[in-house]
Amino acid sequence: MDAIILQILNGLDKGSAYALIALGLTLIFGTLGVVNFAHGALFMIGAFCAVTLSKILTLSFETVDETRTDFLGNPLKVKTPYVEAWFGPETGGMLIDWAVPLAILFSIPIMIGIGFIMERGLIKHFYKRPHADQILVTFGLAIVLQEVIKYFYGANPIPTPAPDALTGSFDFGVLLGFDPNAVIYPYWRLVYFVFAAIVIGAVFAFLQFTTFGMVVRAGMADRETVGLLGINIDRRFTIMFGIAAAVAGLAGVMYAPINSPNYHMGMDFLVLSFVVVVVGGMGSLPGAVLAGFLLGVLESFASMNEIKSIIPGIDQIIIYLVAIIILLTRPRGLMGRKGVMED
Amino acid sequence: MLGLNKKDTTLLIIVAALTLLAPFILNPFPADSALAQFNAGYPDLMQRFVIFGIFAIGFNILFGLTGYLSFGHAAFLGVGSYSAVWMFKLLSMNVIPAIILSVIVAGLFALLIGFISLRRSGIYFSILTLAFAQMSFNLAYSVLTPITNGETGLQLTLNDPRILGVSATADGSIPVTNLFGIEMRGTYEMVAGPWSFQFNTGYYLCAIIMLLAFYLAVRIFRSPFGMMLRAIKSNNTRMSYTGLNARPYALAAFVISGMYAGLAGGLMASMDPLAGAERMQWTASGEVVLMTILGGAGTLIGPVLGAGFIKYFENIFSKINDNVLHSWFSFMPDGLEDAMVALVYPFIGKGWHLTLGILFMLVVIFLPGGLVEGGQRIMRAFKRRKPDETSSETTTEPAE
């Protein structure tokens, strides 16, 4: 039982990442009808916003310590971060420690900006082009973005820890009446789940309860008619692209402490997030979220030893297997609308 | 000629001339000059050009004509490679049975996957094919290792129980692939002044097979069957209202293109008897999609150009290092030399991905029809200058 609860938690946690990426991807599909292969790269850039902020905060000046030597036998250069020098080791240290949560604030304007530039500078010209062209151009962009990151940060993963206060794990089982230490779960992963829920809720509320959201939803359903009503739908779509980029970026920022970011993490998620979106059904935001959590949980269960011993290798293929089964039993995924991206 | 109209015959002759003279065309720079770095006329790369050309031609029969975007075509190439290597291990080092088996196995695999995937269309179809291919890749890399040899890739050993032929040659080596005794790796080298040209048996086998494959593709494009496939692309609904069931046609196209992929896989294994699992990964499937779009989807020659373009960058640009750069710019004053090297360095060697990504974007932004459109524009500009010249229309014709 405790094992199952743990795997459900793991599944929800993985599902949060899938759902956030798929949500942004669906916003772009649904609103703009663009197949965005650069979406994984946006997630990656989000994670590197966290890396960059912690690098900025740890920018240091060097002082030579004559008493110690470095690996070549020269006097050791000791680095002191500027923030520690300015605000004192206490406050400065705390700023550095809390780099990842701070990066949330730092990343939102950056990601929205990147989204705007991408849409206005590139994607805009591809609305009327075939999907194949969109794939080629966004894939090219994804390669360029990740190579730029690789150029500046190298290929190795960069550790980006969560704040000290949130690095431990939480004895979840005691709440549910299990023995102590039976079900423990890392704080940061719980934070990630809650954070994802808030972001998803905020996006839905925005689309549901604001006039802006209403127009966008109308535009998703019938772009032409909305345009005929004299509403500037294009400008709103640009904003939606910015929001989608920000959602992907936030997913990335918060993911950085879970797994050290590297330049190809976006590509690792790209294929998976497309599967999630399609399983959820094209053009359906709730579908994308639902499919994200569903696939996350199923993936976690498939990696349990009890299940692997019955079907070896099931954890390698579960996502794809489930995708095939769902697409064959439900022609448009879980909640897809008729006629979206079907030809 | 050969049942083709004049335009297609010209095209076929041009392609034939280009492939057969490739050892000259691809080695334009003297072997000792600094530009020799850009020579691509060595056997391995020439083989790759034509093999990936076959792969892309086949993919284009499905994608270019029917519009069905398969994202799992690499699985058929991989399956073809594995069957070919198994044939070398078990039957004989002759490439013919290996290639035949790889085409058959890939065809059957394509029939199975196509039958299931073609129940859906659009992006749902793409994701189904992607899912099948990724499953094949993941399994080949792990639990199917007894058949595929996992990460390392399936290769020949000294203990293969080869029925027709020996396990090891007299001097204790693994025998090499051959065509009735003619070794695939045999190479003639011709030196003309400072130039050198390599003529490789394996390459010419691949080239001839590619020409046949190309010819077959032209026939398919021009046939009533090809017309039917185009109808699927332009308006599937209308087609079904006229009482035609599109699925058997689409499935036939899927299987044919799967067999092309299997042929490419079989040839790859025949040139170099090793089948790696990465051949089936989604990135490999994505690569053929990129090749086709880059060259010009739906055109006859486009996919081949796209394949050549990508393979050229992969193999030539990745090999330029800072040493080479310094030797190129060594005529400049020191400071300028370093500046130039620093400027170019991010785009070559380990940065070849970056160059490729930028070129993808440039091509698709400025040449919506792919490289073929670039060719057509040059051609048109050329014609404008000489309006009196009577030449045939552009060499290719997009499907849509």
Add this chain to the structure above:
Amino acid sequence: MSKSNLTRRGLLKTSVVAGAGVALPTIFTASSAAAFTNEPTGGSVTLGFNVPQTGPYADEGADELRAYELAVEHLNGGGDGGMMNTFSSNALQGNGILGKKVEFVTGDTQTKSDAARASAKSMIEKDGAIMITGGSSSGVAVAVQGLCQEAGVIFMAGLTHSNDTTGKDKKANGFRHFFNAYMSGAALAPVLEKLYGSDRKAYHLTADYTWGWTQEESIVASTEALGWETVNTVKTPLAATDFSSYIAPVLNSGADVLVLNHYGGNMVNSLTNAVQFGLREKQVNGKNFEIVVPLYSRLMAKGAGENVKGIHGSTNWHWSLQDDASKAFVKSFGEKYGFPPSQAAHTVYCQTLLYADACERAGTFNPCGVAEALEGFEFDGLGNGKTLYRADDHQCFKDVLVVRGKENPTSEFDLLEVVEVTPAAQVTYEPDHPMFAGGNLGSCNAGA
């Protein structure tokens, strides 16, 4: 039909000289002119450095490339000579190899067997490389080794740790300086016994491909010999990025040691995840829960940050070693590039020197002669103490380092500290050891 698959730049030069001013093309078959593949006939010899330049191991590949360039510089008499001064063999003069200037070409393996072979082939066919070296994974090493055997050039393996490279898949033209999974197990076991006792329950997470399996097999065998119990061995997909669902079952499995048979990005993530789940603070069976990472790489340890502290593993070489050779190497590498070399850099530097030295001693570039010179060669002064290149399987036998993640690093490079230097005798095995059985060197191939 001629049987040769090569270009020969050196050869071209001579034929250019011979045919200067002759307009007619000279056609000849390559085999008639050369004794072996890519025989260097001009004033220079070309080596092929085939390393991952793109993909997850790109940084490791870049470090290997730095070491290669340094080795070439030293071979040609430049720089301070590095380990050439400490090397026990004095055949190298600093005038290239056999008097020919050393040149090199580079390629990108992309950490894929196919791409690595394509790159190696282009070096052999186009650039006339006489030796191929490099790589950062066992799959690639085995694939390229097979190619070099067929083409008739020497392959000096880079970072490859699987038993198969010099076991099941060994080749007469292939040589490995790096240690292997069996040696990791043999070196780690006594240290683990001393630290954690002989009554432990181990849980293995293993990357699901050939290298992972051989390492799991080796570590299971050597820890069970101590009396440890293996609770479970679980395979994880190579593509996995989040290991939480594999770590969670460890919590209540009754195991008190977690062995991570992962490398590269897998290792960074699985270790990070394990620490997140509080395994380090856990008490099981009245003992502290421990994590072991059998194959350590400093470059990768950096990616795991704080999490490596106090975690044991093994490594081929580390820059903090204090013998003359290691100090000389760290000095010349550090002065050129500004940071200490990784173990990958060290092994490829050694391989280049060993190859060059073997050519000098054999007096030829002929792969068969070079192989003979390397087989059974005993040397010292390359940073690992007394070392033997065993003739039976072309594996180097030398001391293995057991290291631990440092608690108080003084710099960003100072991540590992050497706990013990396990002597070579303790990690030596019989050539027909079951973990290495099934292969056959075959006979050396000089091509042409």
